[in-house]
Amino acid sequence: MTLLTLDFFLALCGVVLAAVGGLIARDATHPQRWGSALFWVLLAVAIGGGKWLPPAIVGYTVIALALLVATKRVGAPRFVAREAAVLEARAEVLGNRLLWPVLLVPAVAIVGGLTLGAVKVGEFVLVNPKQVSQIALALGCVGGLMWALRLTGERPLQAAREGGRLLQLLGWALILPSMLAALGGIMGKAGVGEVIAGLVATALPVQFPLVAVVAYCAGMALFTILLGNAFAAFPVMTLGVGLPFVVKAHGGDPAVMGALGMLSGYCGTLVTPMAANFNIVPVKLLELRDDYAVIKAQAPFAAAIWVFNVVTMYLCVY
């Protein structure tokens, strides 16, 4: 029997999102009032109710969300920030206390992540060990929110309003990562990865040891760019190219190959819009105009790290 599950905190997320939708519905000045309100309320249902709803209902809800976005019914109003003088004055009054709620979140996440899994009374387990890090983070957020409310003296509804301001900056980008995970799952079931691995293996002269290494690392990066997820690329590329050619044909060390292969996949993650939670969500969160601003900043990193991985693998794997 588990006392705290992730579903409980996801239901809490649903409450936050429903409040955001409700506030939009009451805001007559919102430029896309009803479409946006519907978007956030539907999302509240899909996230908060997800586990208790039949998957087909969630699926059609998600498609409705995509259609609302595609027909441009969802938007964010222009938010007017408080005057700089007011903000400076508040910063002066509250001082470093403003930082504590933000720092509490990772502190609880780390300490809780290490300890919560071990708490049990009889047959009651506090948290499912598989969810412990996410639950610890969620607990940190709840604690941080209570501290922030107390510190600022605001009402919970104001927290929903301010959260809504930032969530609306994100808009569709918020659900893109989960949709990409769904896409990856469908592609896995459809067997797309095997086709790609086969293409790489037949198109290149992998009988040369160097070519095998380059093909494997390039395949990891490329496949990750296409799917946005190095974890999905790893089994496919390693079965299709890594094991048959680097390890079996040329006698490479699988540990060297596996570790550096995964790290080559991450180089792909750095340059693909398909890794939306890493590359697109921060663009919206930081209010950057260019959707590719983060990817552009990361591209030189990706190139330098990928070349290093290939050289290291070639020198050490055989």
Place this chain on the structure above:
Amino acid sequence: MIKLLGLFLIGVGFACRLNPLLVVVVGGIATGLLAGFSFHEVVTMIGQYFTDNRGMMLPVILMLPIVGLLERHGLQERVAALIRRAKAATAGGVIWFYQVLRGVTSVFGLSIGNHAAMVRPLIAPMAEGAERTRNGQPAEPERAEIRAHAAAAENVGNFFSDDIVVAVGALLLIKAFFDNAGVEVALSDLKLWSLPTALWVIAVGWWRYRRLDRRLKKAADKKPEEPS
């Protein structure tokens, strides 16, 4: 080969700058239909995968009300004021420090934050504050560049030093994969061979952020002096 058509559609959609969410939904449905599933089956799969992966959104949804509330009471201004006391700090220096800190904690399998919890409330305002002290108020392109690099530091610090001491994620996946494939691999070897790249990434970061600082300096020198 026909299975790749969905992927091709996604590539075309991204290239035409269509809305990414729409592109991904259409690509997913196309891939499922081409693999022989019915429309209803594909939608059900989308719903199931969405539900299984909706935990990814939790840190953002629960964190943003905290950040928004504190920003309304001067969080960004306070962070910028703090960094102003450190006279030697540069935007690139702050960002590099965060990348290394993120990497060093990640070595132990710990996550100290993400874009919503650390970069937006703390790291980006700190880097911008350092730049203001050093070269004056940055113009919009420079400001965007500082922010993009702060976001990059979070990703780079997060990805490349996973699990080297305490394995919790990627290395366990690699080990499990090799076990299933019947290939013998020691977890300690995987950890060892992750180390060179982790060190290299710190060096690449140092080079990238030093370049950022130089570019910022140049941009500030070009700009005529103006009273702030």
